[in-house]
Amino acid sequence: MTGDSGVSAAAAPARLELVGVSKIYPGVKALDSVDFDLRGGEVHVLLGENGAGKSTMIKMMAGVHHPDTGEIRVDGNVVRLRGPGDAEDLGISTIHQEMALVPQMTVAENIFLGRPPRRFGLVDPRAMRRKAVELLERTGLDLDVDATVGDLGVAHRQMVEIAKALSIDTRFLIMDEPTAVLSRTEVGALFTIVRELTARGVGVVFISHLLGEVAEIGDRVTVLRDGAKVGEVPADTDTDELVRLMVGRSVEQQYPPRTNPIGDVVLEVRGLGRDGVYEDVSFTARAGEVVGIGGLVGAGRTDVVRAVFGADGYDRGEVLVAGQPIRRGDIVAAHVAGLALVPEDRGGQGLVLGASVEENLGLATLGERTRGGLVDLADQRERAQESVRRMGIRVHSLDQLAVTLSGGNQQKIVIGKWLMTRPRVLILDEPTRGIDVGARAEIYELINELTAEGTTVVVVSSDLSELLGLSDRVFVMADGRIRGELDRAQATQESVMALAVTEG
Numbered sequence: 161m162t163g164d165s166g167v168s169a170a171a172a173p174a175r176l177e178l179v180g181v182s183k184i185y186p187g188v189k190a191l192d193s194v195d196f197d198l199r200g201g202e203v204h205v206l207l208g209e210n211g212a213g214k215s216t217m218i219k220m221m222a223g224v225h226h227p228d229t230g231e232i233r234v235d236g237n238v239v240r241l242r243g244p245g246d247a248e249d250l251g252i253s254t255i256h257q258e259m260a261l262v263p264q265m266t267v268a269e270n271i272f273l274g275r276p277p278r279r280f281g282l283v284d285p286r287a288m289r290r291k292a293v294e295l296l297e298r299t300g301l302d303l304d305v306d307a308t309v310g311d312l313g314v315a316h317r318q319m320v321e322i323a324k325a326l327s328i329d330t331r332f333l334i335m336d337e338p339t340a341v342l343s344r345t346e347v348g349a350l351f352t353i354v355r356e357l358t359a360r361g362v363g364v365v366f367i368s369h370l371l372g373e374v375a376e377i378g379d380r381v382t383v384l385r386d387g388a389k390v391g392e393v394p395a396d397t398d399t400d401e402l403v404r405l406m407v408g409r410s411v412e413q414q415y416p417p418r419t420n421p422i423g424d425v426v427l428e429v430r431g432l433g434r435d436g437v438y439e440d441v442s443f444t445a446r447a448g449e450v451v452g453i454g455g456l457v458g459a460g461r462t463d464v465v466r467a468v469f470g471a472d473g474y475d476r477g478e479v480l481v482a483g484q485p486i487r488r489g490d491i492v493a494a495h496v497a498g499l500a501l502v503p504e505d506r507g508g509q510g511l512v513l514g515a516s517v518e519e520n521l522g523l524a525t526l527g528e529r530t531r532g533g534l535v536d537l538a539d540q541r542e543r544a545q546e547s548v549r550r551m552g553i554r555v556h557s558l559d560q561l562a563v564t565l566s567g568g569n570q571q572k573i574v575i576g577k578w579l580m581t582r583p584r585v586l587i588l589d590e591p592t593r594g595i596d597v598g599a600r601a602e603i604y605e606l607i608n609e610l611t612a613e614g615t616t617v618v619v620v621s622s623d624l625s626e627l628l629g630l631s632d633r634v635f636v637m638a639d640g641r642i643r644g645e646l647d648r649a650q651a652t653q654e655s656v657m658a659l660a661v662t663e664g
């Protein structure tokens with residue numbers, strides 16, 4: 161390794177501290193006098209419900225936001241981070257929850273965004289490409305450096321973020337929910353990178369809502385609740401205790417049992433195919449049934465559900481709702497037939513960031529909820545209030561702009577918006593990604609209510625326990641094809657994984 165773009169060991173034991181740090185946004189105290197410290201060589205996990213203040217804390221360490229009170233110390237010295245550049249100069253490298261990539265640029269260009277290799281003062285594209293290839297080889301990230309980032313799925317975009325963070329001389333690596341969009345195999349690869357870094361003395365901050373990952377990768381855990389630190393415990397603390405600290409109570413039944421009868425076939429997908437993407441995809445889903453679609457990232461699940469919903473076209477096959485074929489690539493026809501999709505990429509496709517919470521919640525039902533051609537605002541407000549309550553969305557007002565909500569609360573809005581339309585067939589692509597344990601249980605309850613009313617639910621999920629906990633039947637995809645169908649009794653972690661790694 162040549163070193164200039166590498167990850168090098170810290171000379172002295174590294175230490176990054178926040179001392180009595182507070183942050184106030186209009187209407188909310190996001191952080192209240194919090195102490196936190198990170199030592200070189202450890203993984204310090206940050207836990208808390210959606211809106212607890214985790215990302216706010218990370219943004220201070222990254223120089224994006226400045227504390228209103230308190231200070232930041234690096235190796236015992238008080239530092240003033242005027243911007244992200246100052247943080248990077250100190251070896252603080254951050255992967256933010258909202259990805260900050262330029263979709264029109266290539267993977268290599270994004271990795272070296274803002275600091276490309278230069279020659280005679282000019283950007284040297286060949287050197288940049290070569291360094292990107294080296295970096296990806298060294299870190300084992302499977303990415304094409306020439307691919308345009310906008311064409312990549314969310315998992316691969318996340319890997320670009322990781323590569324970008326590793327392209328500077330990192331002493332502290334801060335990761336805000338890096339695993340939310342990755343599948344199990346990719347999480348394994350990320351953890352290998354993390355272990356190599358900590359072995360070299362790098363300190364890592366890690367945020368995740370998947371509690372199973374805490375003990376697997378962490379050393380210490382700091383728990384935040386409503387902007388305050390409520391505890392610091394070892395990472396092998398049992399899950400129930402962690403949940404109790406986060407939520408302030410215990411959450412018993414993660415997957416509430418469903419007892420509703422299952423009716424006739426409502427959704428039928430027959431021989432769907434798209435050149436080079438997926439082939440021969442057939443499945444059915446009945447009234448009141450939850451059908452799961454499992455598989456690894458890249459198996460083609462998102463492409464298939466987008467085609468079913470009419471968001472993309474396909475080359476062969478057909479989609480029928482209640483026996484009626486739906487014209488391909490026609491979202492309006494799909495909507496009229498009662499299909500709804502909660503997309504995987506909720507930031508890009510599901511939410512209007514500059515609109516209010518109420519407007520976002522109202523958007524999906526705008527068409528059918530008019531009075532004399534006008535939006536019935538009183539009704540919209542009422543329904544929005546109901547969603548906020550049911551989904552446990554943390555807002556201080558319905559007029560708050562979506563952009564000012566925490567990541568998980570933004571997700572809840574997109575899901576709430578579609579649940580409110582009471583669709584005949586609801587397709588959920590990774591419904592609980594980024595959502596805390598308490599709110600997860602709420603979403604599962606809502607799914608139960610919908611199926612009890614006869615709604616057909618199709619769930620794409622990379623979270624195996626969720627897939628198994630929710631589904632009456634599971635279809636597993638690998639490499640663009642359905643590799644098997646498992647009923648509730650047959651579906652286990654092992655049987656799903658065995659099908660998911662089927663070779664084309």
Ligand SMILES: Nc1ncnc2c1ncn2[C@@H]1O[C@H](COP(=O)(O)OP(=O)(O)OP(=O)(O)O)[C@@H](O)[C@H]1O
Nearest residue numbers: 185190210211212213214215216564565566567568
């Ligand atoms: N720019 C902003 N303006 C107003 N309020 C904000 C802004 N950014 C964040 N907040 C608020 O600060 C609080 C903490 O948000 P933060 O993003 O730190 O939560 P989080 O713990 O990262 O949650 P999540 O798990 O959902 O990502 C939330 O109530 C959020 O709405």
Ligand SMILES: [Mg+2]
Nearest residue numbers: 215257566567
């Ligand atoms: Mg966050």
